[in-house]
Amino acid sequence: MxxxxxxxxxxxxxxxxxxxxxxxxxxxxxxxxxxxxxxxxxxxxxxxxxxxxxxxxxxxxxxxxxxxRPIIEQNFWLLGKESVAKTGYRGMEWSKPPYNNFTxxxxxxxxxxxxxxxxxxxxxxxxxxxxxxxxxxxxxxxxxxxxxxxxxxxxxxxxxxxxxxxxxxxxxxxxxWRKDQVALAVMEELKLPSDKIEDRFNLDKGMGATIEMFGDGTLGMVGTAFIYTNKEHISIGCGALLSQMIERNVKPYELLEYIKQNPVIKPLIAGSEASEYYAHLIPEGGYxxxxxxxxxxxxxxxxxxxxxxxxxxxxxxxxxxxxxxxxxxxxxxxxxxxxxxxxxxxxxxxxxxSYVIDDLKKYKNASKTMEENPQFFNHYIPAVNKVMSEMFTVDGVSKGEKQKLAIKHMAGGKSLLSMGMDGFKIWRAMK
Ligand SMILES: Cc1cc2nc3c(=O)[nH]c(=O)nc-3n(C[C@H](O)[C@H](O)[C@H](O)COP(=O)(O)OP(=O)(O)OC[C@H]3O[C@@H](n4cnc5c(N)ncnc54)[C@H](O)[C@@H]3O)c2cc1C
CATH class of the missing domain: 3.50.50.60 (FAD/NAD(P)-binding domain)
Incomplete structure (x- = not known):
C-alpha cells in the first residue's frame, strides 16, 4: 500500500x-x-x-x-466601435493599508x-x-x-x-460541461514602463486601476473584456461563452487583436510589447x-x-x-x-x-437571460453610445428633441412596451 x-x-x-x-x-x-x-x-x-x-x-x-498594484479605481465601460460610455469609482481609501484588491x-x-x-x-x-x-x-x-x-x-x-x-x-x-457553462478567455501581458502606465491611467506611483468592458469588446457576445494595470505590464483580455464563440466562428486570439485595435483602447497600450499569452476556460454556469x-x-x-x-x-x-x-x-x-x-x-x-452561494444564487439566471437576449449587448450598448454622442453634441437641436431621439435610439424600432420588458428581464436576472 x-x-x-x-x-x-x-x-x-x-x-x-x-x-x-x-x-x-x-x-x-x-x-x-x-x-x-x-x-x-x-x-x-x-x-x-x-x-x-x-x-x-x-x-x-x-x-x-x-x-x-493596489487597485484604487474600478471602471465599467460600455464599449462601442469608436466610442465608450463610462462609469466607475476611484477611492483614495483604497490607496492606504490594508488596501482593497490587488493585481x-x-x-x-x-x-x-x-x-x-x-x-x-x-x-x-x-x-x-x-x-x-x-x-x-x-x-x-x-x-x-x-x-x-x-x-x-x-x-x-x-x-x-x-x-x-x-x-x-x-x-x-x-x-x-455544456458549451454554455464555460467561457473561453484569452489574455496577454503587455510590457510597458511603470511611469507610462501611471500617466495613461492617471495614477499615483504604484497605484492601479481596472477596466471591465462590455459590448464591442466581445463583438456583442455574452462576456467581458478587461484591462488591468500591473507594475510594468498591462493585462488585457476577453472572454465569452464558448457556445457563442463556436456559433459565430470567432477565434479567441482574433477577438483579442480586434480589441487592441479599438481606437479607444489603442492609446492605452501603444508602444507596449507582448510578453505572455494565455488561453483558459472559466466556469460560467453559476448556481x-x-x-x-x-x-x-x-x-x-x-x-x-x-x-x-x-x-x-x-x-x-x-x-x-x-x-x-x-x-x-x-x-x-x-x-x-x-x-x-x-x-x-x-x-x-x-x-x-456564506456570500459564495448567496451571490451565485442571486445571478443564477443572468447568463442564460443574456444569452437569450443578445440585444442587451448588440443593441443597447451601441444605442447608449449613440445617445451619449448626441447629448454631448451642441448643434442647435433642442434638448427636448434630443430626449425624444434618445428614446427612439434606445427602442431601436421596437415598442416602448418591449423596451420595458427588456428592462424587466435584466432587473429580474440581476435582482
Ligand atoms: C482570463 C481569466 C481572467 C480571470 N480573472 C480573474 C480575476 O481578475 N479575479 C478573480 O478572482 N478570478 C479571475 N479569474 C478566475 C480565477 O482564475 C479562477 O477562479 C481561479 O484561478 C480558481 O482557482 P482554482 O485553484 O480553483 O483553480 P486553478 O487555479 O485552475 O488551479 C487548478 C490546479 O490544478 C492543477 N491540476 C489540474 N488537474 C490536475 C491533476 N489531474 N493532477 C494534478 N494537478 C492538476 C492545475 O495544474 C492547476 O494548477 C480569471 C480566469 C481567467 C481564465
Missing part, C-alpha cells in the same frame, strides 16, 4: 493552496499534488485578487506577498502561497498528474498518480483541479451548474466546483473561501474520526451560509 496522509489536495491553485494551508496550520498531514512545473505555472487570471478572503487565510499577507501574477503569487503552505507543514509535489481517485466500497481512499508506485492514500481527497475537473467527472459528480460537492472521503472546491461569479469577475476569492471551508470541515471530521459524506457535507452548509 502507498503512503497514507490525512488529506490529499489535487491542484495547487489558490483554492487547493488555501485548503492545504489551513489544514497544515492545524497540524494535519497534508500533501498537495500539482501537475504543473511549479504552483502558478499553469494558472491563468486577469488577475484581481481580493484582500478580504486572502486575509482570512493568512492575515496581513499583503505585507509580504508578491503583489503588483497579481499567479505565476509569482501561487509560488509564494505554496511556500507558506510548506512552512505550515504541507508537502507539495509538482510535475505529477493525478490520473484517478482510488475508490474502495464507494469511498474515495486515495489517488493514483502518473509516478511509478504513485498510489497515495488519505482519509480525505480534496479536488481542486480547476475548471475541467476530470476527477469529479469520473466520480460521476458532474457530466461534461445551476454546481456539481455534487461532497462524497464519502472527497470534497470539490474552487473552479472544479463551478464557484465563479462571472458578473463580478470573482473566482479566486470564491475558490479560497471554499478551500477554507473544506479545510475547516475536514479538521472537524478528523476530530470526530468520521470522513463519510454526511460528516463532510458540513462544507456545503458553510458555503450555503
Amino acid at each position: 502507498g503512503e497514507k496522509f490525512d488529506v490529499i489536495v489535487v491542484g495547487a491553485g489558490v483554492s487547493g493552496l488555501a485548503a492545504a494551508y489551513v489544514m497544515a496550520k492545524e497540524g494535519l498531514n497534508v500533501i498537495v499534488i500539482e501537475k504543473g512545473k511549479y504552483p502558478g505555472s499553469k494558472n491563468v487570471m486577469g488577475g484581481v485578487l481580493y484582500r478580504h478572503m486572502m486575509d482570512e487565510i493568512i492575515p496581513d499577507f499583503w505585507k509580504e506577498a508578491p503583489l503588483e 497579481v501574477f499567479r505565476g509569482k503569487f501561487d509560488q509564494w502561497f505554496s511556500k507558506k503552505c510548506i512552512e505550515a507543514g504541507a508537502l507539495i509535489v509538482n510535475e505529477t498528474v493525478v490520473k484517478e481517485c482510488i475508490v474502495e466500497s464507494n469511498k474515495v481512499v486515495g489517488v493514483r498518480t502518473d509516478r511509478p508506485d504513485g498510489d497515495l492514500y488519505a482519509d480525505v481527497v480534496v479536488l481542486a483541479d480547476g475548471v475541467n475537473s476530470l476527477l469529479a467527472k469520473s466520480l460521476g459528480f458532474h457530466k461534461e 445551476n451548474s454546481i456539481p455534487k460537492l461532497v462524497g464519502d472521503g472527497v470534497l470539490v472546491i474552487g473552479d472544479a466546483a463551478q464557484l465563479v461569479n462571472g458578473i463580478h469577475r470573482e473566482g479566486s476569492n470564491l475558490g479560497m473561501t471554499s478551500g477554507r471551508f473544506a479545510a475547516e470541515t475536514i479538521i472537524q471530521a478528523k476530530k470526530l474520526g468520521k470522513f463519510n459524506e454526511q460528516t463532510l457535507s458540513h462544507y456545503q452548509e458553510l458555503l450555503k451560509e
Whole structure:
C-alpha cells in the first residue's frame, strides 16, 4: 500500500493552496499534488485578487506577498466601435493599508502561497498528474498518480483541479460541461514602463486601476473584456461563452487583436510589447451548474466546483473561501474520526451560509437571460453610445428633441412596451 496522509489536495491553485494551508496550520498531514512545473505555472487570471478572503487565510499577507498594484479605481465601460460610455469609482481609501484588491501574477503569487503552505507543514509535489481517485466500497481512499508506485492514500481527497475537473467527472459528480457553462478567455501581458502606465491611467506611483468592458469588446457576445494595470505590464483580455464563440466562428486570439485595435483602447497600450499569452476556460454556469460537492472521503472546491461569479469577475476569492471551508470541515471530521459524506457535507452548509452561494444564487439566471437576449449587448450598448454622442453634441437641436431621439435610439424600432420588458428581464436576472 502507498503512503497514507490525512488529506490529499489535487491542484495547487489558490483554492487547493488555501485548503492545504489551513489544514497544515492545524497540524494535519497534508500533501498537495500539482501537475504543473511549479504552483502558478499553469494558472491563468486577469488577475484581481481580493484582500478580504486572502486575509482570512493568512492575515496581513499583503505585507509580504508578491503583489503588483493596489487597485484604487474600478471602471465599467460600455464599449462601442469608436466610442465608450463610462462609469466607475476611484477611492483614495483604497490607496492606504490594508488596501482593497490587488493585481497579481499567479505565476509569482501561487509560488509564494505554496511556500507558506510548506512552512505550515504541507508537502507539495509538482510535475505529477493525478490520473484517478482510488475508490474502495464507494469511498474515495486515495489517488493514483502518473509516478511509478504513485498510489497515495488519505482519509480525505480534496479536488481542486480547476475548471475541467476530470476527477469529479469520473466520480460521476458532474457530466461534461455544456458549451454554455464555460467561457473561453484569452489574455496577454503587455510590457510597458511603470511611469507610462501611471500617466495613461492617471495614477499615483504604484497605484492601479481596472477596466471591465462590455459590448464591442466581445463583438456583442455574452462576456467581458478587461484591462488591468500591473507594475510594468498591462493585462488585457476577453472572454465569452464558448457556445457563442463556436456559433459565430470567432477565434479567441482574433477577438483579442480586434480589441487592441479599438481606437479607444489603442492609446492605452501603444508602444507596449507582448510578453505572455494565455488561453483558459472559466466556469460560467453559476448556481445551476454546481456539481455534487461532497462524497464519502472527497470534497470539490474552487473552479472544479463551478464557484465563479462571472458578473463580478470573482473566482479566486470564491475558490479560497471554499478551500477554507473544506479545510475547516475536514479538521472537524478528523476530530470526530468520521470522513463519510454526511460528516463532510458540513462544507456545503458553510458555503450555503456564506456570500459564495448567496451571490451565485442571486445571478443564477443572468447568463442564460443574456444569452437569450443578445440585444442587451448588440443593441443597447451601441444605442447608449449613440445617445451619449448626441447629448454631448451642441448643434442647435433642442434638448427636448434630443430626449425624444434618445428614446427612439434606445427602442431601436421596437415598442416602448418591449423596451420595458427588456428592462424587466435584466432587473429580474440581476435582482
Ligand atoms: C482570463 C481569466 C481572467 C480571470 N480573472 C480573474 C480575476 O481578475 N479575479 C478573480 O478572482 N478570478 C479571475 N479569474 C478566475 C480565477 O482564475 C479562477 O477562479 C481561479 O484561478 C480558481 O482557482 P482554482 O485553484 O480553483 O483553480 P486553478 O487555479 O485552475 O488551479 C487548478 C490546479 O490544478 C492543477 N491540476 C489540474 N488537474 C490536475 C491533476 N489531474 N493532477 C494534478 N494537478 C492538476 C492545475 O495544474 C492547476 O494548477 C480569471 C480566469 C481567467 C481564465
